[in-house]
Amino acid sequence: MLSINDIHVQVDDKPILKGITLTVNPGEVHAIMGPNGSGKSTLANVLAGRPGYTVTGGSILYQGEDLLPMKPEERARAGVFLAFQYPVEIPGVSNIYLLKAALNALRKSRGQPEIDAMDFLTLVKSRIRAVNLDEAFLYRGINEGFSGGEKKRNEILQMAILEPLLCILDETDSGLDIDALKQVADGVNGLRSPDRSFVLVTHYQRLLDYIRPDRVHVLAGGRIVRSGGPELALELEAKGYGWIEHLPQEA
Amino acid sequence: MSLAQELDTRLRETLPRWSGHDLAWLQDYRQQTLAAFRETDPGSKPDKQWQLGTTLPRSLSAVRPGIDPAWLQHYRLPEAFCLVFVDGVLRPEYSVRDDLPDGVVLKALSEMRAEELTAHRARLTPPATDPLTRWNLIWLQDGVCLDIPERVCLQRPVQILCLASNVGELIPLRHLLTLGSQAEASVMETYAGLEGATGFTLTSTDIRLGTAALLDHHSLQRESTRARHCHSIQVESGPRARFRQHHVALGAARSLTTISNPLGLAAESQLNGLFHLAGSQQGEIHTRIDHAAPRGNSRQSYRGLATDQAKGVFDGIIQVQPQAGKISATMQNRNLLLSPAAEIDSRPQLEISADDVQCSHGVTVGQLDADAVFFLTARGLSEVEARTILGFAFANEIIQSVPPGHYRSLVQTAFLASLPQADIHQDWL
Numbered sequence: 043m044l045s046i047n048d049i050h051v052q053v054d055d056k057p058i059l060k061g062i063t064l065t066v067n068p069g070e071v072h073a074i075m076g077p078n079g080s081g082k083s084t085l086a087n088v089l090a091g092r093p094g095y096t097v098t099g100g101s102i103l104y105q106g107e108d109l110l111p112m113k114p115e116e117r118a119r120a121g122v123f124l125a126f127q128y129p130v131e132i133p134g135v136s137n138i139y140l141l142k143a144a145l146n147a148l149r150k151s152r153g154q155p156e157i158d159a160m161d162f163l164t165l166v167k168s169r170i171r172a173v174n175l176d177e178a179f180l181y182r183g184i185n186e187g188f189s190g191g192e193k194k195r196n197e198i199l200q201m202a203i204l205e206p207l208l209c210i211l212d213e214t215d216s217g218l219d220i221d222a223l224k225q226v227a228d229g230v231n232g233l234r235s236p237d238r239s240f241v242l243v244t245h246y247q248r249l250l251d252y253i254r255p256d257r258v259h260v261l262a263g264g265r266i267v268r269s270g271g272p273e274l275a276l277e278l279e280a281k282g283y284g285w286i287e288h289l290p291q292e293a
Numbered sequence: 294m295s296l297a298q299e300l301d302t303r304l305r306e307t308l309p310r311w312s313g314h315d316l317a318w319l320q321d322y323r324q325q326t327l328a329a330f331r332e333t334d335p336g337s338k339p340d341k342q343w344q345l346g347t348t349l350p351r352s353l354s355a356v357r358p359g360i361d362p363a364w365l366q367h368y369r370l371p372e373a374f375c376l377v378f379v380d381g382v383l384r385p386e387y388s389v390r391d392d393l394p395d396g397v398v399l400k401a402l403s404e405m406r407a408e409e410l411t412a413h414r415a416r417l418t419p420p421a422t423d424p425l426t427r428w429n430l431i432w433l434q435d436g437v438c439l440d441i442p443e444r445v446c447l448q449r450p451v452q453i454l455c456l457a458s459n460v461g462e463l464i465p466l467r468h469l470l471t472l473g474s475q476a477e478a479s480v481m482e483t484y485a486g487l488e489g490a491t492g493f494t495l496t497s498t499d500i501r502l503g504t505a506a507l508l509d510h511h512s513l514q515r516e517s518t519r520a521r522h523c524h525s526i527q528v529e530s531g532p533r534a535r536f537r538q539h540h541v542a543l544g545a546a547r548s549l550t551t552i553s554n555p556l557g558l559a560a561e562s563q564l565n566g567l568f569h570l571a572g573s574q575q576g577e578i579h580t581r582i583d584h585a586a587p588r589g590n591s592r593q594s595y596r597g598l599a600t601d602q603a604k605g606v607f608d609g610i611i612q613v614q615p616q617a618g619k620i621s622a623t624m625q626n627r628n629l630l631l632s633p634a635a636e637i638d639s640r641p642q643l644e645i646s647a648d649d650v651q652c653s654h655g656v657t658v659g660q661l662d663a664d665a666v667f668f669l670t671a672r673g674l675s676e677v678e679a680r681t682i683l684g685f686a687f688a689n690e691i692i693q694s695v696p697p698g699h700y701r702s703l704v705q706t707a708f709l710a711s712l713p714q715a716d717i718h719q720d721w722l
Contacts, residue, residue, distance in 0.1 A: 090671050093663070118673035130668040134686030134693070135722075140672065142721050143682070147673035183686070200672065 043068045043239045044208055049100035051088055058084045060264035069236040073250055073275060074243045076261035077283040082243045083127060086212040090124035091117050119151035123206035125197040127213045133183035140184050141166060141203050148204060169202040173229045191222030198229035210241045215249040227252030247279035262286050303349055312407045322418040323431050330427040343521060345428045348493045350381060350463040357382060360456060368485050370699050373452040374399055376437050380457060381464035383435055397447060398440035405438060416469050416499050425523055429495045432465035443473030443503060450479040457486040457494055457520060466496040474503035480510050481700055486517035486544060493521040502534035509537045511700060515707045516544035518574060526552045530560035539695055540566035541704050542576050543711045553581040556589035564593045567691040569711050570603035577606040584617040596691050597628040598684055599635035606638045611652060613645040624654040629687050678716045685717050
C-alpha cells in the first residue's frame, strides 16, 4: 500500500523529517506518535501533498507508484485521504455540495458517471448516522460554526463517503471530549477493511484505546526512534515522551 | 449645430408622445438643468469618465426592435408585477400588471397624465448638483412610478426590468417609489444587456418610505461588458421605516452605484452588496448613510471580487448628526483579489458628531486562503475548481442574504455566468 523510504523533508529550509522509513500493508492500522514538533503532522501533510514542504531526499511509493510528483487532487483521486488537524471553514458553500463535488471528482477520474441524486442522498444519510451528525449539518456552510468535535466528525463523514484506500488522520483526536472521541473511533473502525489502511497521527494514547493499531511508531526529532505493537503506546502513556528523546534511531 | 441647439432639438424629438413634453415647469427645469450642466467644467472628471455631453438617447420615434422572448423570460420573475423597459422605453406588451390591489399605482412615467406628473413635481425636478444627476434629469423620459398607500402590504414583488440592446446611446430612467406608512413591498430592479450592447444606462431611483414602512429593494446589474451603467438610489426613511437593500453588480465596462439614505427616528437600513469584476471592468459602489435622527440602526455588508486587470472601489460614508443619539451603525467591506493585477480600493469613512452612539467598520482586502485551496484539492477537486468554488462561496454569502426563491436563483445564475469556468453545479447548491 504505502512504502516510505528514507524520506527527508524541509520547511522554509529547516529540516523537519530526517530519514523516515515506513511500510504500511493493506488493511493495517499504523499509529504515529511523538512529542510536539517531532514531525508527525509534517509526515501526514507530505503524504497528502500540501504545498510548502520540500522533499530533499528519499521516496514514497503508493500502490507501487511514485507518490511525490502527484498533485494533491491526483492523490485524492487515487485513494489518499487526509483528515485535517484543523478543518477549514468555508461559509457560502454547503457541506453537501462539497461531498457531492468530491465524490463526483473521484468517480470522474475513474471513468464513472456522476452519481444519481437519489443514490447520493441515500449514501449520505446512511453515512452521516454513523458519525452521529444531524442531517442539518449537510446544508450548513462547510464547517461553518461547527464545534471542534463536529468538524472532526465531518472529516470522518467525508472519509466514509469517499471510501479512500489510505486514510491519514492528522491528530483527529486532539481537542475532542470522550464522547466525540468514541464517535470518531467508531467511524474509523466501521471503515476498517482488508484493503484499506490507516495512518493515525496522534499525540495521545487514548485514541488507541478505541482504535487498535497493528503497529505503533514513535517519532522524535524527525526520525522514528521506536516501532512496536500496541503495547508500545501504553508504555509511552506510562512513561511520557521524555525518555525516548535520548534513544538512538532505530536501525 | 451647437450642443445647446442639438440638445434642444433632441429634447423635442425624443419626447413627442409623452404628456410631460407639454408641461412648462418640466421643460423649464430641463432647460435650467441643461444650462447648469453646460456651465460645469466640461473637463471635469465625471464628464471625461462617462462622456456625458456626447452620449444621447435614441429618438422616441425611432423604430423599436422586438426582443428575444427567451432573453426576457430568463430575467423575468414569474410571480412578479413587472414593467419592462427596452432601451429606456416602456414595452407594455411585455409588462404584467393584472390584479394590482386597490389603491396601488404602478405606472410608467410615459403613461402618466399631466396632473399625475404634476403631483410628483418636486421629485421630478430635484436640485441636481452633480453632472451625472443633471444628465439623467435633462433626458428624463421614462421610468416607474410605484405608489403604495398606507397599510397596504403588496404580496407579490414588483420587478422593474430594464433591458439594453442599443449601441452607444443613452438610456435614461427615473423611478419613483413611494410607500405610505406601514406599507410593505418588495421591488427588484433588474438591468440586463445584450452581449455587445454599448449603451449607457443612467438611472435613478427615488424612494420615500413612510412611518414604519418596509421595503425590500434589490438591484441586479448584468449589463453587457461593453456598456456603461450608473445608478443612483436615494432613500428617505421616515420614523421606524425599514429599508433593506441588496445590490449585485456583475456587468458593464464601467459602473457606479450610489446609495444614499437619510434615516428618520428609529429607522433601520440594511445594505448588502456585491460586485464581481473581470477583464478590464471598473466598478464602484458608494454608500452614504445619514443618521439624522436618534435611535436609528444601519448595517452595511459589501463584498468585492476582482480578477484580471479589473478595478473596484467601495466608498462608504456613515454620518451621524449631532442630534442622532443612541444610533447603531456598522459597515463591513471584504474584498478578494483573484489576480496580481486586480485592484480594489476600500474607503470607509465615519463622520460622527454625536455622543452615545455605536459605530464600527471593518475592511479587508485579501487573496484566496491557501489552506482552503489545499483542503478542496485534497478532496479531489482540481485547483482551478477549488479556486472557483472559493470565489463563489465568498460571493454566495452575500447572495444568500436574499430570501430563497426565484430572485435568489436569478442572482445566483447571473453570478455563476460571470465566472470564467462553469465548475459550479447550481443544481447541487
